[in-house]
Amino acid sequence: MTVRKFRPPNRLANMIKERGGILAQDALVAAEAGVESLREASLAALDETLAEIERRFGKGAEDREHEPFEGLYLLSSRIIDVGHFVSDTGVDKAAVSLCTLADSLAETGVWRWDAVDVHLNALKLLRAMGAQLPAAQRDAMLEGLYQVSHHRPDEV
Amino acid sequence: MADPLLPSTRINLEKATVLVLDDNGASLDILSQVVSGFGVKQLFRAESVADAQALIRTKTFDLIISDVQMPVTDGIEFIEWLRKEGGENNRYVPVILVTGHTRTSQIFKLRDAGSNYVVAKPITPKVLLERIFWVAREERAFIECDSYIGPDRRFKHEGPPPGTDGRRKDDLPAEVGDAQTPNMSDDEIANLMRPAKVQI
Secondary structure (H helix, E strand, C coil): CCCEEECCCCHHHHHHCCCCCEEHHHHHHHHHHHHHCCHHHHHHHHHHHHHHHHHHHCCCCCCHHHCCHHHHHHHHHHHHHCHHHHCCCCHHHHHHHHHHHHHHHHHHCCCCHHHHHHHHHHHHHHHHHCCCCCHHHHHHHHHHHHHHHHCCHHHC | CCCCCCCCCEECCCCCEEEEECCCHHHHHHHHHHHHHCCCCEEEEECCHHHHHHHHHHCCCCEEEEECCCCCCCHHHHHHHHHHHCCCCCCCCCEEEEECCCCHHHHHHHHCCCCCEEEECCCCHHHHHHHHHHHHHCCCCEEECCCCEEECCCCCCCCCCCCCCCCCCCCCCCCCCCCCCCCCCHHHHHHHHCCCCCCC
8 A cells, every 4th residue: 555644735834823913812812702792592502402302302202213313413412512601501511421322322223212311301400400500419410311321231 | 742822822813714614503603703713814614515515626725624413424524525635725724623422433434534633512712722723833744545644643653553563664663672871870861951051
């Protein structure tokens, strides 16, 4: 096998050190301000995603066993996308756990609805009052979710 | 290795042309705001790989930031396409992939996609700026072969994988041989590190 090893020109490297520009600390302040301006819209998007997950995968969903695993995975990852705004609630971490679960379910091809339901309940609780929960209680809840999402029934 | 990014470090991204790709509009907005805050004036947004490919065929980019999990064509396939078919102006552009979760089946694919860095979502400006600074200052070689095109994945210089002799001419064996010269004395070692006044 022929392997070519070389150093292509890195235009970004030349630009970033050109005269002018801004201090890194000022760049971060500007970026944080820009992100903060999206808080309301991002939280609205997060709530819409939670509602869609509930509608399609919640206990009340009539046809949930026919939904694709991929659908749950993509919706969960959308929560993580805007998780910056709810990092004090644990919602972002619960969504990571739900992604892990959806990925695992897709591999086995079998729904474990008890595991899905406990994640959806946790997401609702954390979204509503995660920030007010004592940190130890919130961490314990997330640890429980990780155990559920990493559980492999076939390996017991 | 590149210098670390300090608050007082001056960065200039005014002339950089950057492409951000994410299928989730809310996430794309966040990425765009962050990159704009860094001083980027030429920012292009794409909500699908097809849109990104169309932009790449007509423009020259200096940095690409792409989501991984996307329907139809994902970020991994996009980077593989970019490295092979992105045209001479864009094939070697630094790429930062962003992902909220990595599927078990995609861990190795993600490593082998050809990106310069993978950043975990949710994005924070501090982490993203550090990574942009890192990819701009890194001096990694590019590797092009049948099975991989992208920055050298072995950049920590930790030697060949355990239990192997390595595949490269400059791979050193993991076992260290006997010393060829006597050990240095404490004074000799101290002298190597002693600060001394110099005339410039």
